[in-house]
Amino acid sequence: MSEAAADQPQDQSSPANGRMSRRRLFGLAGAGAALAGAGAAAGVIADHALTSAVAQPASQADTVPFWGEHQAGITTPAQDRLHFVAFDVTTKRREDLVDLLRRWTAAAERMTRGLPATEDGAVNGPAAAPPGDTGEALDLSAAALTLTVGFGPSLFDDRFGLAGARPAALVDLPSFPKDDLDPARCGGDLCVQACANDPQVAVHAIRNLARIGFGTVSVRWSQLGFGRTSSTSTSQVTPRNMFGFKDGTNNIKAEDTDALREHVWVRPGDGPDWMTGGTYLVARRIRMHIETWDRAPLSEQEAIVGRKKGSGAPLGQVDEFDPVDLHVGGAGGAPLIAANAHVRLAAAESLGGVRILRRGYNFTDGSDGLGHLDAGLFFVCFNRDPRTQFIPMQQALSSQDAMMEYIQHNGSGLFACPPGVRQGEFWGQALFAS
Numbered sequence: 001m002s003e004a005a006a007d008q009p010q011d012q013s014s015p016a017n018g019r020m021s022r023r024r025l026f027g028l029a030g031a032g033a034a035l036a037g038a039g040a041a042a043g044v045i046a047d048h049a050l051t052s053a054v055a056q057p058a059s060q061a062d063t064v065p066f067w068g069e070h071q072a073g074i075t076t077p078a079q080d081r082l083h084f085v086a087f088d089v090t091t092k093r094r095e096d097l098v099d100l101l102r103r104w105t106a107a108a109e110r111m112t113r114g115l116p117a118t119e120d121g122a123v124n125g126p127a128a129a130p131p132g133d134t135g136e137a138l139d140l141s142a143a144a145l146t147l148t149v150g151f152g153p154s155l156f157d158d159r160f161g162l163a164g165a166r167p168a169a170l171v172d173l174p175s176f177p178k179d180d181l182d183p184a185r186c187g188g189d190l191c192v193q194a195c196a197n198d199p200q201v202a203v204h205a206i207r208n209l210a211r212i213g214f215g216t217v218s219v220r221w222s223q224l225g226f227g228r229t230s231s232t233s234t235s236q237v238t239p240r241n242m243f244g245f246k247d248g249t250n251n252i253k254a255e256d257t258d259a260l261r262e263h264v265w266v267r268p269g270d271g272p273d274w275m276t277g278g279t280y281l282v283a284r285r286i287r288m289h290i291e292t293w294d295r296a297p298l299s300e301q302e303a304i305v306g307r308k309k310g311s312g313a314p315l316g317q318v319d320e321f322d323p324v325d326l327h328v329g330g331a332g333g334a335p336l337i338a339a340n341a342h343v344r345l346a347a348a349e350s351l352g353g354v355r356i357l358r359r360g361y362n363f364t365d366g367s368d369g370l371g372h373l374d375a376g377l378f379f380v381c382f383n384r385d386p387r388t389q390f391i392p393m394q395q396a397l398s399s400q401d402a403m404m405e406y407i408q409h410n411g412s413g414l415f416a417c418p419p420g421v422r423q424g425e426f427w428g429q430a431l432f433a434s
Contacts, residue, residue, distance in 0.1 A: 062141045066109045068420040069277055070265065073146030074357070074382050075254035077233040079195040082225030082361040083202040084283060084378065085210070086152070086188025086413055087217040094160040098432050100216045104149070104192075104209055105426040114142035117208040134211065136204050143198035147205055149427045150281045150415025155189040165434050167271040169280060169385045170416045176398040176409065185285055185411030188220045193281070193380070199226070221411070223285060225361025225378045232359060238312060238320060242288050242362050242375055243406075245305050246312030249320055250347075252357045263355045263389065264382050266419075274430035277419030279382045282356075282390045285363075285411025288376035293406045304402045306343030314343060326350070340402040346393065354389050356381040376407065386414060 064072050089097060107117040116122055118132030125132050156166035175181075192209055196202040203224070210219055229241050230248035234255050241247040252259045261267070266275045293301070302309055312320035316328035316336045326344055330336035337344050348355050359382065364375040383389040398404060418428045 073148035078228040085222040143201040145196040229360040230358040284379040306341035
C-alpha cells in the first residue's frame with residue numbers, strides 16, 4: 001500500500017426512472033448483474049423515441065475528451081468507480097492485433113461520449129443479428145468515463161515483431177519481500193483501465209471491449225473498484241481507504257504540470273520514440289487484513305501510518321496539508337514519525353526525491369471462506385520510469401513498513417501506456433509503425 005485513499009461512492013445522475021436503484025444493485029452484485037441483465041435491456045427498449053434519445057451524445061459536463069496529447073484517465077480528476085482488466089492476446093497475426101486496436105479505439109471514443117460502442121448500438125441493427133452493443137448503458141450518461149490502454153512486457157516477444165521496440169523501463173517487476181502473488185492475478189499482454197462515476201458505465205465499457213476482442217484476446221484477470229483512493233486534482237477532497245485513513249494527501253495533482261513533466265510523462269530520450277508522452281502503469285492488488293487492523297489501538301494505527309486518523313495531519317502537525325516533518329522529536333527525543341512509519345518510508349525526502357502519481361481504488365470481493373473480508377486497495381500508479389520510481393519505493397515499503405503486518409500483495413502488473421491519440425489514429429499506432 002502507498003499513501004493514497006477513498007471516500008464514499010457518489011451517484012452522479014438523477015434517481016429518476018429507477019436509475020439510482022439499478023446502479024446501487026449493480027454496484028453490489030458486480031459485473032455478473034450486467035451480464036445477466038443485458039438481454040432484457042435490449043428487449044424492453046422498443047419505441048423509436050427512446051432509441052433516438054439514447055443515441056445522442058452526453059452533455060459536455062459529463063464527458064472527458066478522448067483525443068489529446070496524453071491518454072485520459074491518468075491526470076483526469078479521479079472518478080469514483082473502476083473496472084480494470086488485463087488481456088492475453090490469443091491471435092498470432094500482427095494484423096489482427098492492429099485491427100483490434102483500431103476497433104477498440106473507435107468504440108472507446110464513442111463510449112466516452114455516452115454513445116453505444118458501435119453505430120448500430122443495442123437496438124438499431126438487424127433483428128436477426130446480435131446487437132453491436134450490449135445495451136446496459138442505454139439510459140445512462142457518459143459518467144465521465146475514461147479508458148486507458150497499456151501494453152505489458154509479454155506483448156514484446158516474438159509473436160508480433162515487437163521485441164526490438166520494448167522500452168528498457170518496461171521491466172518484469174522483481175519479487176518484493178512478503179509478496180504472495182497469485183499468477184492468475186498477474187501480468188497480461190494488454191490492459192484497459194475504465195474509470196467512471198457510475199459502476200455500470202465502467203463495466204459496460206470493459207464488457208464491450210472484451211466482446212469486440214473475442215477471438216483476438218481473452219480476459220486474463222480483472223478487478224472492480226469503488227471509492228477512489230487518491231485525489232488527482234486540487235478540486236478534490238482527500239478520500240479515505242479501507243483502514244479509515246485519508247490517503248493520497250501528497251499525491252501529484254493535475255495542476256502541477258512541472259511535477260507531471262518530471263515524474264509522470266516519458267520525455268524524449270527516455271526510451272523509444274513511440275512512448276514519448278506516455279507513462280508506465282503499475283497495478284497491485286493489496287489485500288488488507290481488515291479484522292486484524294480493526295483490533296489495533298488507535299494510537300498504534302496512527303503510529304503505523306504516521307498521520308492522525310481524523311484530520312489526516314502528519315504526526316506533530318495540525319492540518320492535513322501541513323508539510324510532513326520527519327525530524328520533529330517525540331518523547332525521549334525519538335522522531336515522532338517512526339522509522340518504520342508508512343509516511344516516512346513513502347516520503348520523497350526518504351527516496352531521493354522520487355514521486356509517483358497514485359490513482360487507486362478500494363475493493364471488497366466478498367469473503368475468503370473463513371469469515372474474513374477479501375477487501376483492500378487496488379493500487380494503481382503512473383510513473384515516468386518504474387526502475388527509479390516505483391520499484392525502489394516498493395522495495396523500501398515491503399521490507400521496512402510496519403503496515404506490511406496488515407496487508408498482502410497478491411496481484412501485480414506493469415504496463416507501458418502510450419501517449420494520447422489524435423483523430424484518425426488508434427491506440428499504440430506509433431508502436432506498430434516502428
